[in-house]
Amino acid sequence: MTFSSISFFIFFTVVILVMLVTKIKIFSKRKLRHTILLVASYLFYGWWNWRFCFLMLVLTVAAYISAIQIDRKPENKFYLYSGIIIPLVILGIFKYFNFFVSSFAEIFGIHNTNSLNIILPVGISFYTFQSLSYTIDVYRKKSRVEKNFIRLALYISFFPQLVAGPIVRASDFLPQLDEERNVNSNNFKTGIQIFSFGLFKKIVVADWLSVFVDNVFRTPGMFHAISLILAVIAYSIQIYFDFSGYSDMAIGCAKCLGYDFARNFNLPYISGNITEFWRRWHISLSSWLKEYLYIPLGGNRKGNARTYINNMITMLLGGLWHGANWTFLAWGGIHGIALCVHKIYKDILPPPPNTVRHIFAAKILNFIRCFFAVLLTNLFVCFCWILFRADSFSTAGQIIIRIITWQNGIIQIYSWVVAAILILLSATITAIIRAYRTKSGETNGFYVVLDLSKFWHLVIFFLFIGLIIGLAFVGTNPFIYFQF
Amino acid sequence: MRQNKAVKFILAGITAFLFLNILCLVYYNIPVHITTQTGVTDYAWEKHAFYSKMTEGFGYGKMNNEGFNNLRNYNKQPVDILIMGSSQMEGTNVPQNKTAAALLNELFNGLKYAYNIGISGHDFPHIVNNIETAIQYYKPSEYIVIETGSMQFSIQDMEESINGTLKRIPSYDSKIMFFLQKIPYLRLLYLQYRHFTGNGGENGPEQNIIAFDKEKYSTALDAVMKRLHQLSTEYGAGIIIFYHPHLVFGGGGLISEDTVYEYSALFKNSCLRNDVIFINMADCFIEEYNNSYILPHGFSNTVIGAGHLNRNGHRLIANELFRQINIREKADSIQ
Structure with missing residues (x-):
C-alpha cells in the first residue's frame, strides 16, 4: 500500500472518518485516538506482509524496555547497549547478512555459501533508526522516557513516516502526543x-x-x-x-x-558546495548521522585527521544505509571524500x-x-x-x-x-x-x-x-x- | 452558510473541470468512433473531426469526410492503392502530413493515389474480415496494402475472418455515451483507467493464443492467404502485406527484431505460396538503426522504441512501399 495507490486512499479516508468519530464527546479520549492510529499503522505495515509487524513489535518492545531501564539505572550501560545492539542486529540480518556473506565469499573465492532466504522488510532502515535515536536520546536525557507502550509504539510505527521517513525524533513527536491533536478543518x-x-x-x-x-x-x-x-x-x-x-x-x-x-x-540543487548539499538533502537522515554517528565518533573535536576519518566513516555508513551494494558504499565514499576536500579547501582558502x-x-x-x-x-x-x-x-x-x-x-x-x-x-x-x-x-x-x-x-x-x-x-x- | 460553502465547492469543481477540458483540447482530444454504414472497417471516427494527441508522440490533424486520417476527402475519386491497417497505419501519433499514407502520396507526386483506411484496433484478422467490402467500395486499381505489427493470430479469428463472421469492434456511439465521449477530459480519464487496468496499449491478438499447434495454425493461415489471393485475382489488384516488428535492444549495442521465428516463417511461406507480396520491414529498420541510430517506433514522451510508429517509422514504410511498388511496375513493364 503506497501513498499513491487507490488502496491507500481508501485506507486513509477510513482513518480520517474514524478519527472524526473520536471528536464526538463520548469517544473523545486521547488514548483511544492513539490506539486507533497505532492499529491503523500496523494495518498499513501489515498490508505488505503481516510478518513484518512482529519485527516492528520486537523493535518497539526492545526500545521500550531499554529506555525504561536506562531511565531507572542510567549508570548501568547494559540496557543502553542492548537498546542499540538489538535494532542493529535485526537490521544487519535482514538487510546486510546476504550482502556480507556473498561479498566475503567472492573475495576469498568460496563457493556454495549459504544465504538467508528472507525478504527485506519495507522501511526497516527508517524505523530502526527511529528506535535507536529514542534509546540514545533517553540515555542522553534529550528525550523523556515514554512509559506508555501505546504511545511509544505509535512513535515508531506512525504510518505517514513509517516506510520512507522522514526520520522523526522522539523529542519532536512524543510531546505532540501530549497535546489534543486531531483532524480539523484547517489542518x-x-x-x-x-x-x-x-x-x-x-x-x-x-x-x-x-x-x-x-x-x-x-x-x-x-x-x-x-x-x-x-x-x-x-x-x-x-x-x-x-x-x-x-x-x-x-x-x-x-x-x-x-x-x-x-x-x-530544502532545495538541495541550489547548494553551492557539497557540505551545503547535505544540509539540504534528506535532512532527517543527515542530521541523524551527524548526531548519532559523526559526533559520537569525535566529530571535528579531535584534530583534522580524525575529522576526515569521522567524515569518511559517516558517509560510508550513510551510503551503506541506502542499500546493501558496493555501489552505494562507493557513492557514500565519494561524497565523504568531497566533504573532506571541501573542508580542506575552506581551511586553506578563507x-x-x-x-x-x-x-x-x-x-x-x-x-x-x-x-x-x-x-x-x-x-x-x-x-x-x-x-x-x-x-x-x-x-x-x-x-x-x-x-x-x-x-x-x-x-x-x-x-x-x-x-x-x-x-x-x-x-x-x-x-x-x-x-x-x-x-x-x-x-x-x-x-x-x-x-x-x-x-x-x-x-x-x-x-x-x-x-x-x-x-x-x-x-x-x-x-x-x-x-x- | 454551509449551503453557500457547498455551492462554492460545486461551482469551483465545475469551473476547474471546464479549464481541464480546454487544456485537453490540445493535450488529448480524440473524436468519437462511429459504426460505419459501408462496412469497410468496423468503425470510423467522426467526419471532419479535429484530433490532437500528446499522450504518445505529438499528433494532430483533421479526419476526412469519411472519418479516416487522410489529407484529402474521399469523393469517389479513383483509388490506386488502398491502405488498410490498425492504429499504426492510422498514424494519429504523428502530424497528419507525416503518416506513411501521406508520404507515399507525396512520393507518387500525383501519379498514383493512395487512400488510407487504417484505424485503431483493426488487426490482421479484422482487416481480412472487412477486405472484400472495402475492395468493392473503393475499387483499388493497383494494390491493397495491409499493415500488420504481428504475425501471431488466433486460429478461430483467422477462420472467422475468412467467412466475414469475425465479431465486429463495437462503437459506443448512441445518446449518452456519445456525449460523454465528446468531453475531452473524460476521454483522458478513460485512457488513464485503461492504462491502469493494463489495457491501454495495443491489444495484441497473441493474447488470445493459448497454444501453438503448428499444423492447424498453418492450415488456417493458408486459408486466409488463399482467400486474399482469390480476392486479388477477382478484383485485379495485388495484395501487399507489410510487417513492421518492434526492435529489441540486446547487449553491446546490438539490436534485433522482436519476432517469434516459427510464426514469421509460416507467415512468409504462406504469402509466397499464395502470391501475396510480403514485406518484412525488419531489415530496413535494422539498417536504419545501424546507419543512424534511429528507431521506427516510440516517441520522445514514451518508452524508447516501443508503442506506435513514429515519423521515422512512417517515412521508412512509405519509402519501402514506394520502392517495392516501383520494382514490381518495372518488372511488369519488362514482361
Missing part, C-alpha cells in the same frame, strides 16, 4: 494540499522520468552520450522528486491527522575579502561566483548519482566512459526531462524570491498552500488535482526509497 486543508503537492512530484514527474531513466540505465551501450547525460540529469531530478514527494505526502498525511513533521528537503567597492558590481560578481559554485556542485552530485542508480560498477563505468568519449548511439530528448527541468527551475526561483522577501533571506523550500475558502483558490486546487489524475503515470513504480 486537513493544509495537509491535503501538501499531500497533493507530493503526489504530483511522485506520480507525474518522478514516475514519468523513471520510464526514460530505466530505459537508458538498462542498456547504456545503445545510447548517445547526449542521451546518457540527459538520463543522469533525469535521474537526479527523479530521485529528488520521488523522495521529496514521498516526504511531502508523509508530512501532508500527518498534518491531516493533526501532527507536524519537519521538512526533509573567503576572499570584498575588494569591489561598487555595490552592483559586487552583486554581479557574487552572482557569477554562486552560479559556478552551484553548477560545479550539481555536476559532482549528478556524477555520484550514476553510481547510486547503476546496478553494478560495470554499468556505471560504461556510462561514464561513453559520456567522456562522446559515443554515438540513440539520441532521445525525452520531453518529460525538459518539463521536469522547467518545473524544478520555476519552483526553485519562486522559493528563492520568497526567501529574499523574508527577514533572514534563508530558503526553506515552500509549499503552495492556498486558502481553500476562496473560490479561485479552490478552482486552482481542483485544477491541480485534475491535472495530477490526467497526467499521472499509471504503471507500477514503487518509491525509490522504499528499498532502503
